[in-house]
Amino acid sequence: MQVTLVTGQLKLPAKFVEDISKIEGVKTIAQSINDVRHSREIIKNKTDILWGSKTITCTINGIDLVVSPQSFFQLNVKQANAIYNKVISSIDPCDCIVEAYCGIGAMSLMVKHIAKEVIGIDSIQAAIDNANINAQINNTDNVKFVAGDAAVNLQKIAESKKIDVLIVDPPRSGLSDPMLEIIKSSNIKQIIYVSCNPSTLAKNLEILQPEYDIIEITPYDMFSHTPLIETVVNLKRKSIE
Numbered sequence: 001m002q003v004t005l006v007t008g009q010l011k012l013p014a015k016f017v018e019d020i021s022k023i024e025g026v027k028t029i030a031q032s033i034n035d036v037r038h039s040r041e042i043i044k045n046k047t048d049i050l051w052g053s054k055t056i057t058c059t060i061n062g063i064d065l066v067v068s069p070q071s072f073f074q075l076n077v078k079q080a081n082a083i084y085n086k087v088i089s090s091i092d093p094c095d096c097i098v099e100a101y102c103g104i105g106a107m108s109l110m111v112k113h114i115a116k117e118v119i120g121i122d123s124i125q126a127a128i129d130n131a132n133i134n135a136q137i138n139n140t141d142n143v144k145f146v147a148g149d150a151a152v153n154l155q156k157i158a159e160s161k162k163i164d165v166l167i168v169d170p171p172r173s174g175l176s177d178p179m180l181e182i183i184k185s186s187n188i189k190q191i192i193y194v195s196c197n198p199s200t201l202a203k204n205l206e207i208l209q210p211e212y213d214i215i216e217i218t219p220y221d222m223f224s225h226t227p228l229i230e231t232v233v234n235l236k237r238k239s240i241e
Helices: 014-021 078-089 106-112 125-137 149-159 177-183 200-207
Strands: 002-008 030-032 047-052 056-060 062-067 094-100 117-123 143-147 166-167 190-195 210-219 228-237
Touching: 002 047, 014 047, 056 078, 056 166, 062 106, 062 125, 062 190, 078 190, 078 228, 094 106, 094 149, 106 117, 106 125, 106 143, 106 190, 117 125, 117 149, 125 143, 149 177, 177 200, 200 228
Parallel strands: 002 030, 094 117, 094 166, 117 143, 166 190
Antiparallel strands: 030 047, 056 062, 190 228, 210 228
């Protein structure tokens, strides 16, 4: 287990950190300073390891994944596995899959057997560093990862090759306007939209519906007794001239 303490100031009582380290299963204790009130961003760029290892490794669907405190990873591993299996089963064999907001590359690596080429994009360099390590330890040669803005890099990829499937797992703010415009103007056949916010998902789907049919919507209860859910939406383009 990896514990990240998000605080408004630098100093933490040594005894507090020591007590957490004694909890069974804890492998890492990290601290991220966030002094911005009411910020949607929880973990800032700088994260310090206070105790233990810099990363932990977990295995899902036969894929070994290295996770660091700075990179995004689903906390409910059991439900995450169900989501990953849904994504995998929704995609037919194809040439090129792109995953935007790929994090540590979990879904990109899990669909590597479906496509000849898989490209993952994420704006957080630490996540891409983990993703590259994960590709290496899983002996993967058809998956590559790119650090940078999702919309900018998707545009570059779409200009250079045909994208069969786009997987998106954006933050709670949903897909940006530039991202939506690129998708609408593309010839991407299928979109798998993994959402953590039903409100922004509904707004994004309304924008995409002139070009895409909603094939299936599957919700997942990620945190019981809370309103937080994840949703997997399978969309297919209405017609490609």
